[in-house]
Amino acid sequence: MSEVVNSWNEWDPLEEIIVGSADGANFEPTEPGNRPQIRNAAPGTPFPTGPKSAEQVDRANEELAGLAEVLRSQGVRVRRPAPHDFSQPVRTPDFEVANQYCAVCPRDVMITVGNEIIEATMSRRGRYFEFEPYRELVYEYWNADPRVGWTTAPKPSMANKMYREGFWDWPLAERHARMHEFEFCITQDEVVFDAADISRFGRDLIVQESMTTNRAGIHWLRRHLEPKGFRIRPVHFPLDFFPSHIDCTFVPLRPGLILTNPDRPLREGEEKLFLANDWELVDVPEPTTGNDDMPEYCQSSKWLSMNVLSIGPNKVVCEEREKPLQDLLAKLDFEVFTIPFRHVFEYGGSLHCATWDVRRTGTREDYFPNSDYQPLV
Ligand code: ARG
Numbered sequence: 001m002s003e004v005v006n007s008w009n010e011w012d013p014l015e016e017i018i019v020g021s022a023d024g025a026n027f028e029p030t031e032p033g034n035r036p037q038i039r040n041a042a043p044g045t046p047f048p049t050g051p052k053s054a055e056q057v058d059r060a061n062e063e064l065a066g067l068a069e070v071l072r073s074q075g076v077r078v079r080r081p082a083p084h085d086f087s088q089p090v091r092t093p094d095f096e097v098a099n100q101y102c103a104v105c106p107r108d109v110m111i112t113v114g115n116e117i118i119e120a121t122m123s124r125r126g127r128y129f130e131f132e133p134y135r136e137l138v139y140e141y142w143n144a145d146p147r148v149g150w151t152t153a154p155k156p157s158m159a160n161k162m163y164r165e166g167f168w169d170w171p172l173a174e175r176h177a178r179m180h181e182f183e184f185c186i187t188q189d190e191v192v193f194d195a196a197d198i199s200r201f202g203r204d205l206i207v208q209e210s211m212t213t214n215r216a217g218i219h220w221l222r223r224h225l226e227p228k229g230f231r232i233r234p235v236h237f238p239l240d241f242f243p244s245h246i247d248c249t250f251v252p253l254r255p256g257l258i259l260t261n262p263d264r265p266l267r268e269g270e271e272k273l274f275l276a277n278d279w280e281l282v283d284v285p286e287p288t289t290g291n292d293d294m295p296e297y298c299q300s301s302k303w304l305s306m307n308v309l310s311i312g313p314n315k316v317v318c319e320e321r322e323k324p325l326q327d328l329l330a331k332l333d334f335e336v337f338t339i340p341f342r343h344v345f346e347y348g349g350s351l352h353c354a355t356w357d358v359r360r361t362g363t364r365e366d367y368f369p370n371s372d373y374q375p376l377v
Contacts, residue, residue: 004145005358007112009200011254012362013312016077018106018137019068020354022060022347025052025102026086026126027297031095032163033124033185033211039296048297050099051087059343060104064354066339067309067317074311074337079358081106081133090128094159097125103133104347106356108212108245110134111195113205113225114364116149117141120195121220123186123212125158134356141358153220156190163187175241180267182236184211184243193217196245196353201252202365204231208250210243226375231368236267247352248303252279254313255367257332259284259306277368282332285324297346307350311337317351 027048028036036047068078081103090097109130111118117138119131131152142148156162167185170178186192197213198221199206205225207218215234222232237249240263250266251259258274260266262283274281287305294302305325309317318326320338329336341350 001145003115003147003359005112005115005117005141005148006362007200007357007360008114008202008362008364009360009367010252010352011310011313012360014071014074014076014310014357014360016079016357016359017071018079018081018110018134018356018358019064019071020102020104020106020347021064021081021133022052022057022102022104022344023083024086025057025060025104025347026050026099027052028101028124028299028348029097029099029126031097031125032160032165033158034126035168036297036299039294039298040292041296052102056343056346060347063339063341063344064104067341067351067354070317070337070339071311074315076311077359079137082136084133090125092128092158094157095125097128099126100129101126102347103130104344105196105349105353106134107247107349107353108194108196110356111198111200112356112358113200113230114228115147116151116228117358118195118224119152120193121153121156121191121217123156123192123194128155128158137358151224153193153224154191156192161187162190162192172241179238179241182209182238186211186214188215190214191216191220193221194245196247196349199246199250199252201367203229204233204366204368206233206235206246206250208243208246209234209236210245212244222376226377229364231373231375233273233373235270237261237264238267240264245349245353247349248301248307251306251308251352253308253310253316253332253334256280257282259308261303261306262286263303273368273371276370279367282328285328287325288321288323295342295346300345300349304345304350307352309351309355319350
């Protein structure tokens with residue numbers, strides 16, 4: 001029997017995947033790690049709280065069902081999260097938050113690293129319990145195959161002291177001055193990471209230092225995964241002043257090809273690892289929608305355009321309106337599937353974010369044979 005959980009990179013032929021659900025979704029709470037804003041609203045306009053409307057939920061669910069449909073048509077087994085009441089508050093000894101968020105973006109919470117499932121620590125209070133809708137599936141996989149590993153990363157306190165709250169009020173000039181420090185709204189004291197800051201390349205995991213992943217989080221990943229033969233390689237995108245989740249910035253599509261974001265180049269010198277190992281970095285075209293025209297409750301940038309999902313090394317799903325990117329992908333010899341997905345944007349992501357792949361064919365390969373790596377021990 002082949003492994004029930006087996007996914008080593010972002011592009012091998014897809015066999016089984018979880019597609020998120022907007023059921024029970026709430027507006028993300030304002031908290032030290034997040035200050036959501038209505039797009040183009042007057043300063044000070046409060047962000048809504050509590051459950052999203054039935055219409056908002058239905059529209060997103062329809063598009064998520066469309067994604068599931070395309071994946072099934074390609075022979076992929078599609079699974080969905082269990083229902084969860086996100087309107088419940090969270091109260092721990094260290095904090096309290098009025099409601100939770102949603103199960104639209106499993107990518108942010110869950111990651112498959114080979115035959116192991118890792119639940120991220122998460123970085124925001126409203127997402128503290130976001131692993132719950134996936135636990136039934138995790139138990140199913142874990143029970144089905146003794147080779148399945150399952151790790152939950154240590155939960156941080158998410159107490160006030162974990163956050164640098166002034167961060168949200170720094171003027172642009174200060175952000176610019178600080179852009180090489182890579183200090184954001186979380187401090188370095190506790191282990192913090194969201195799963196979506198990691199991009200899987202076989203033996204190597206590329207991890208972005210961000211608002212949602214700190215250096216202690218990266219250190220934890222190293223200590224946990226290096227003994228298993230992985231290499232953890234931090235990357236930085238100094239021109240992204242609000243970095244969170246790597247999949248709108250740096251998107252590998254097959255061995256040798258990474259889609260890159262022209263507004264967010266790698267920190268100088270970090271491109272060498274890729275170039276020395278024959279990876280081509282290809283800038284994506286300008287998105288078809290400007291930042292000002294993104295859906296009003298969407299907290300992500302226009303670069304959701306490049307958040308494509310690989311069904312295999314020559315097959316990708318791309319948002320319906322992103323014609324320039326579709327043309328580029330076709331030129332690069334991909335078969336491109338297009339679906340509408342814009343109503344999902346206000347739930348934190350697009351096609352890659354809204355999924356968590358648990359099984360792809362393939363094994364662990366070394367895509368970076370030409371590199372020095374200093375393991376911790
Ligand atoms: N911060 C990214 C941007 O605005 C959005 C990332 C979404 N990714 C995700 N996995 N939820 O460009």
